[in-house]
Amino acid sequence: MVYQATASAPVNIACIKYWGKRDTKLILPTNDSLSVTLDQDHLRSTTTSRADPSFTKDRLWLNGTEEEIKPNGRTATCIAEMKRLRADLEAEKPNEPKLSQFYVHIASKNNFPTAAGLASSASGFAALVKSLASLYQLPSTPSELSLIARQGSGSACRSLFGGFVAWEMGSSPDGSDSLAVEIAPREHWPEIHALICVVSDDKKGTSSTSGMQRTVETSTLLQHRIKHVVPERMKVISEAIKKRDFNTFAKITMQDSNQFHAVALDTDPPIFYMNDVSRAIISLIVEYNRVSVDAGGPLKAAYTYDAGPNAVIYTLKENVKEIVELVVNYFPQANQFKDPFGLFGSDGVQGNVVTGFNTAVAKPFGVGAVKNLIHTRVGDGPRTLGPEESLLGVEGLP
Amino acid sequence: MVYQATASAPVNIACIKYWGKRDTKLILPTNDSLSVTLDQDHLRSTTTSRADPSFTKDRLWLNGTEEEIKPNGRTATCIAEMKRLRADLEAEKPNEPKLSQFYVHIASKNNFPTAAGLASSASGFAALVKSLASLYQLPSTPSELSLIARQGSGSACRSLFGGFVAWEMGSSPDGSDSLAVEIAPREHWPEIHALICVVSDDKKGTSSTSGMQRTVETSTLLQHRIKHVVPERMKVISEAIKKRDFNTFAKITMQDSNQFHAVALDTDPPIFYMNDVSRAIISLIVEYNRVSVDAGGPLKAAYTYDAGPNAVIYTLKENVKEIVELVVNYFPQANQFKDPFGLFGSDGVQGNVVTGFNTAVAKPFGVGAVKNLIHTRVGDGPRTLGPEESLLGVEGLP
Numbered sequence: 180m181v182y183q184a185t186a187s188a189p190v191n192i193a194c195i196k197y198w199g200k201r202d203t204k205l206i207l208p209t210n211d212s213l214s215v216t217l218d219q220d221h222l223r224s225t226t227t228s229r230a231d232p233s234f235t236k237d238r239l240w241l242n243g244t245e246e247e248i249k250p251n252g253r254t255a256t257c258i259a260e261m262k263r264l265r266a267d268l269e270a271e272k273p274n275e276p277k278l279s280q281f282y283v284h285i286a287s288k289n290n291f292p293t294a295a296g297l298a299s300s301a302s303g304f305a306a307l308v309k310s311l312a313s314l315y316q317l318p319s320t321p322s323e324l325s326l327i328a329r330q331g332s333g334s335a336c337r338s339l340f341g342g343f344v345a346w347e348m349g350s351s352p353d354g355s356d357s358l359a360v361e362i363a364p365r366e367h368w369p370e371i372h373a374l375i376c377v378v379s380d381d382k383k384g385t386s387s388t389s390g391m392q393r394t395v396e397t398s399t400l401l402q403h404r405i406k407h408v409v410p411e412r413m414k415v416i417s418e419a420i421k422k423r424d425f426n427t428f429a430k431i432t433m434q435d436s437n438q439f440h441a442v443a444l445d446t447d448p449p450i451f452y453m454n455d456v457s458r459a460i461i462s463l464i465v466e467y468n469r470v471s472v473d474a475g476g477p478l479k480a481a482y483t484y485d486a487g488p489n490a491v492i493y494t495l496k497e498n499v500k501e502i503v504e505l506v507v508n509y510f511p512q513a514n515q516f517k518d519p520f521g522l523f524g525s526d527g528v529q530g531n532v533v534t535g536f537n538t539a540v541a542k543p544f545g546v547g548a549v550k551n552l553i554h555t556r557v558g559d560g561p562r563t564l565g566p567e568e569s570l571l572g573v574e575g576l577p
Numbered sequence: 578m579v580y581q582a583t584a585s586a587p588v589n590i591a592c593i594k595y596w597g598k599r600d601t602k603l604i605l606p607t608n609d610s611l612s613v614t615l616d617q618d619h620l621r622s623t624t625t626s627r628a629d630p631s632f633t634k635d636r637l638w639l640n641g642t643e644e645e646i647k648p649n650g651r652t653a654t655c656i657a658e659m660k661r662l663r664a665d666l667e668a669e670k671p672n673e674p675k676l677s678q679f680y681v682h683i684a685s686k687n688n689f690p691t692a693a694g695l696a697s698s699a700s701g702f703a704a705l706v707k708s709l710a711s712l713y714q715l716p717s718t719p720s721e722l723s724l725i726a727r728q729g730s731g732s733a734c735r736s737l738f739g740g741f742v743a744w745e746m747g748s749s750p751d752g753s754d755s756l757a758v759e760i761a762p763r764e765h766w767p768e769i770h771a772l773i774c775v776v777s778d779d780k781k782g783t784s785s786t787s788g789m790q791r792t793v794e795t796s797t798l799l800q801h802r803i804k805h806v807v808p809e810r811m812k813v814i815s816e817a818i819k820k821r822d823f824n825t826f827a828k829i830t831m832q833d834s835n836q837f838h839a840v841a842l843d844t845d846p847p848i849f850y851m852n853d854v855s856r857a858i859i860s861l862i863v864e865y866n867r868v869s870v871d872a873g874g875p876l877k878a879a880y881t882y883d884a885g886p887n888a889v890i891y892t893l894k895e896n897v898k899e900i901v902e903l904v905v906n907y908f909p910q911a912n913q914f915k916d917p918f919g920l921f922g923s924d925g926v927q928g929n930v931v932t933g934f935n936t937a938v939a940k941p942f943g944v945g946a947v948k949n950l951i952h953t954r955v956g957d958g959p960r961t962l963g964p965e966e967s968l969l970g971v972e973g974l975p
Contacts, residue, residue, distance in 0.1 A: 399801075399802075399805070399806045399832075399836070400798045400801060400802065400806070400836065400839060400840075403797075403798060403801040404797075404798065407797070408797045408798070430845075433845070433846075434797075434845055437842050437843055437845070437847045438797070438798065438842075438843050440842055441798060441839040441842040441843040442798075442839065444835050444836075444838055444839040444842060445832075445835055445836050445839040446835075447828075447831070447835070448831075448859075448863040449835045449859065451856050451859075454853050454856070455852050455853045458849050458852070461846075461847065461849075
């Protein structure tokens with residue numbers, strides 16, 4: 180009998196940013212956060228987990244390369260927590276096989292290159308937890324699983340749901356109420372699309388793990404953000420999502436991206452994640468929105484930046500074509516735009532600019548400044564996949 | 578009889594930044610600020626003012642070009658205020674000529690090119706006020722004159738003193754207590770030197786006048802800075818100056834530069850003044866300090882950035898040579914370093930890096946990224962100059 184399961188999990192990109200832990204071991208954050216789950220059809224981590232009495236230790240392969248599972252490290256913690264849930268189930272149902280006592284082999288891969296500069300820890304830990312939950316046939320809800328994924332990588336907890344997801348910081352010292360909840364499923368607002376601009380960076384940035392704790396220790400503005408700004412923004416953006424109010428959603432998303440980078444800059448020594456290319460993309464989106472607002476319309480796009488120079492632009496599906504044209508005008512692409520939604524005909528992207536746009540807001544960059552454009556949309560939560568998707572061979576090795 | 582006077586005034590660069598007005602007409606700030614006055618031997622504005630009954634209106638020339646004096650504008654306000662002080666004096670001393678009733682001709686020039694990217698409004702308004710004070714033979718103290726220069730350009734009030742200068746925000750609605758005071762004269766700590774890195778910028782930045790009001794209106798962090806952070810920093814840095822404690826002076830200076838740019842970024846839409854070159858200079862100074870601190874020493878240099886990409890690096894005289902070498906290593910110069918203090922022999926700058934410096938913290942840039950390096954030091958307050966320095970000819974024209 181082979182005990183094995185395969186699952187995939189999505190990437191999520193926050194609108195209200197997580198930056199700062201109140202407990203670094205349990206990964207308990209200093210504020211609530213909120214994200215949009217992106218479509219696994221375009222970006223995903225896939226993980227196969229197998230339990231077998233013949234295995235001699237827990238082992239993990241990432242993209243085909245074995246990685247050490249450090250004792251008491253984050254991966255070990257997630258595996259131990261999942262085994263504990265399985266043991267609880269076995270205690271209740273004595274006829275179930277004692278999988279909790281077997282070692283596991285886990286193989287995981289991402290369908291996007293590391294070079295894309297997209298954080299894979301969120302989708303990776305979510306897929307790990309989901310595949311183990313399937314292997315162990317646990318009745319756990321996504322929120323319950325999010326408690327465990329959170330201990331792998333904080334933002335991974337939000338990848339246990341599709342759609343629009345909040346990570347509630349909670350108040351319990353043991354972390355039992357610091358979990359993800361669904362604000363709205365993807366079906367509520369499927370028109371939310373995302374354009375990821377992969378920005379070339381020649382500077383090694385500060386890791387988010389060390390960076391956020393330096394901010395907690397040295398920024399004199401962070402506490403004000405945590406106590407007064409984020410709680411209000413969480414309310415307003417949750418309401419905006421429920422009402423499908425893109426204008427408010429965009430405004431809060433941009434403000435919170437800016438404020439996250441502001442507190443990073445208020446850190447000693449300061450932390451910079453955005454570079455001149457990131458700044459130029461902000462200028463384009465600000466001007467693109469100005470044209471709409473000056474004509475009496477709403478904000479049409481929202482930029483957001485995580486701990487790196489890449490831009491994620493949220494917009495409604497109807498605006499994606501204009502935005503791709505705009506970005507390509509300033510950031511010529513080496514490769515043809517991969518057009519998963521068939522927006523462009525055989526002529527491809529022309530680099531057109533919307534009427535009334537002040538082209539002087541940014542200077543054009545050379546090919547490669549924006550290395551790649553990825554068009555995706557709001558997506559669903561983790562999926563349990565069939566055995567044909569297995570990443571482990573007959574021997575239980577990749 | 579010719580009634581004329583010529584004065585020069587220095588540039589100042591803030592360590593605690595002024596950003597935000599509570600009264601835009603009177604130019605009353607939302608927080609105290611503190612600056613170092615730079616040496617007029619290197620950077621100065623010079624202004625000649627003449628009063629004559631034959632003049633038919635107030636006129637102003639900047640660097641040889643006539644500028645309109647807008648009714649109720651900032652220059653008109655300063656001239657009117659100075660005439661009012663003269664009228665008070667004439668009322669007390671009836672034998673004095675009635676200069677307050679004559680129109681004035683004013684010619685001003687800067688000894689640094691506009692292309693240097695250095696704000697000339699501070700030195701310019703300070704020189705204007707000082708030359709009129711000399712012309713009118715006013716007994717006013719520098720603090721009293723600072724009240725008037727402040728209405729020309731906020732930070733100009735700090736250029737009425739040499740050395741280390743605080744602008745006390747005051748509390749009176751009429752602005753009568755929003756003035757500059759001396760924290761310490763240049764002689765107290767003459768070892769404070771400054772290296773200005775003039776950074777090339779291809780993006781037109783947001784003017785500080787409009788930028789700071791957008792921050793006041795939209796930043797959710799600014800009020801916390803104003804109420805809680807700046808008052809504490811003013812105390813700590815004033816003490817550090819009195820004790821000649823460079824380590825603390827440097828720490829607060831860098832933190833406050835970072836926080837000013839953080840609240841600019843927290844503005845909606847965000848305001849960026851620093852670019853990739855500015856960021857790279859920060860990385861160099863952070864690493865330069867790390868080498869010293871890791872060896873048990875103090876911070877040796879402090880960067881600070883105003884509303885533009887130029888870096889001003891404060892350091893003690895003994896460290897300037899190392900810092901010039903370091904900057905030139907990463908930012909090769911088109912022109913030979915102008916060496917006003919004779920630090921370098923005939924070989925010039927070699928681009929050496931201090932032992933233990935991790936050169937990977939920044940990548941080298943091409944010639945022109947840093948256009949110019951200006952070495953100067955803490956300087957004295959406005960000077961009254963002799964008639965040989967006059968910028969007006971016999972006819973009262975430049």
